[in-house]
Amino acid sequence: MPTDQKRKATLHLNNNEKPTFVRVTLPPKITQPELSVLINESIVKNIVFKHTGCTCLSGTINVLIESVFQEAVQVEL
Numbered sequence: 843m844p845t846d847q848k849r850k851a852t853l854h855l856n857n858n859e860k861p862t863f864v865r866v867t868l869p870p871k872i873t874q875p876e877l878s879v880l881i882n883e884s885i886v887k888n889i890v891f892k893h894t895g896c897t898c899l900s901g902t903i904n905v906l907i908e909s910v911f912q913e914a915v916q917v918e919l
Contacts, residue, residue, distance in 0.1 A: 849861055851880050855889060866907045 852867040864885065869876075885905060891897050 843866070849876065851876075853884060853889070856881045857893065862893055864903060864905045866905060868907060 849869040849872075851872070852871060854865040854867075856863045856865075863887050866880070866885070868880075872880075890903055894902055
């Protein structure tokens with residue numbers, strides 16, 4: 843893949859449920875650096891911090907990561 847071409851993960855936030863729920867759809871063959879950016883920048887800083895006021899991942903937000911094959915792994919943060 844050319845370095846100037848960006849790939850995207852899709853995040854769906856549902857804060858009407860308790861706890862808040864984030865569903866993540868990943869691009870195929872996501873790399874470790876891409877996953878690190880997704881978790882650190884997108885989920886922790888842009889969702890968790892804005893929702894809770896801290897980056898402590900205190901369990902108030904559930905994250906569901908879906909593969910392109912519709913299998914899912916739930917990670918509670």
